[in-house]
Amino acid sequence: MDSELHFDLNEITVTALAQQLANVVRQSLNPPENVTVAHPNGLDYVGAGLRGINKLTIQGTVGDYALSALCDCECTVNGSVRDYVGHSIASGAIIINGHAGNHVGALGVGGLIAVYGNAGDHIAYANHGTEILIRGSVGSHAAANMQSGTLLIGGTVGPNLGCGMRGGVIYVRGDVDQVSDDIEEHRLREPDKLKIGLLLIKAGIKATAGKDFRVYKPVDISGGS
């Protein structure tokens, strides 16, 4: 089995790409080291359901639901993505060298998503455990209905941050337009700084001291210690 594979979405459909990649993983003991997908042309569902491939690189901009339900893959998108990237991600990592649309990492249960540009609304919506890092700014309703996981935002944040949030933690470096009543600001502790530094390193960003970040967590409605 070759350690490198190339696919061109000018020549095959997205469904055929998914089937061929699934066949490659199923038929080989050692999955390919590097898979490159060229000319995504803004197509939807590129890389949906992908699992068991070491490294996948998408050369271009992709559409909605890209890399959904991802499992055990390290994916890089050299372009921008539209809505619902990394929907239901189970494990692995998605690095986006561009901007992202709405609903980044919605319903994710694990893994890492890093966006080097800005992102739209509803980031980390109903996140169940994914670590999501946005280097730029995000829109409204970030971390809405989040259950667990981490959201780190390097830029500014739109209104209604953390509405309906029931678990997890948000780190924000820039200004926040409006914080919802469901979360409250906490003091930045040493474990938070370590976690921020580790997340930045995992996302391939030069780690800085985490002292500039603010921490938001859900309001403890149980009234516990």
Next chain:
Amino acid sequence: MNTPLNSFSTQKSDAACKPLTSRIFSSAARGQSPSQSNPLVLSIPCRRSEPFTFDAPLFLRAGTDSVLPTALLVRLQSAAREFGIPFLAKQVADDGSVSLGMGPQHMRIVPLEYDRPLASEEFRGARGAEMQLFGSPYSMDHSRSRTSSWTPALPIELQSFEALSKKVELIRVLLGGKGVVGAAIAPGMVYDDVRLVIDSNFDYVTLLSHVTHGFEDGQSLQLRDGTAVLQEAVRAKCDAGRPDFPLFVSVAATTGDEIVEWIARGATAVCLDHSITSQRPPSTANAPDSFSNFLGGYTAPVAANYQWIGAAMRKLVEQIDDRLVYLGYTTLGEFLAMVKAS
């Protein structure tokens, strides 16, 4: 559309006199493909691939809400192969005696809860997926329900119902582009829900008016009268310009005659869960698996015997076949065409 069944009984033909040799299980015994000689075969058109064909207007929902015991799951898979009846189950049996290869007889349909993340491994080896469009907390807006305005029960991450068709297409991609995607709706505002399902490019809709849990006695629930619910759904199909849209129903049908009656009223396929549960022999009422409901999930070491499920399915298929022949129809297609024309 809602024609009483008795009106068919005058159309007896020569088919009523011939022996019932074209049963589903006899075709399997002769080594033929079930669809070649089976008069009950049904076909649901898929958008991207060959139709989803199954061999009787029946389906099973027993594995929708809970993880089934392995013995029961193996029995269901075996029955699906023998009778061509699709079944909904979250997991596949890891028993080596049952082949999990993709084939025309592999009929597992994955149930998808409204806010659960999509797990790609669940789709492996499945022939379809059924999205539950009920139970969303955002649909339980009591202030709106008082004014009888319809609120679509969407998956949690979708902000508008226009986005639903895109998620349906995602599920199709996760199924490898060759599966059916259905929607299950509760008997609330059925007309609007069915219109939403049709407009969102689903392949079929399942209407729940009676649900049964895991073939257990006393664990069934009548949600609403099935007749009224079915009427609303059929009207929605006709108003949407899709009278052929497959409509599955889960109702309290006990015998094959009642199943044929529901088909005559407009259902494409009828859920077997209640029918099979009603035929559960008394000796298995205290089967070892039933103890798992108590004792903190304790599972008895003795495997439960689910052989009676196969016998119950066989009996129901025979009853449907007999009823169709009695009414004068040689095939289910002929019967459905008559129902549609009426």
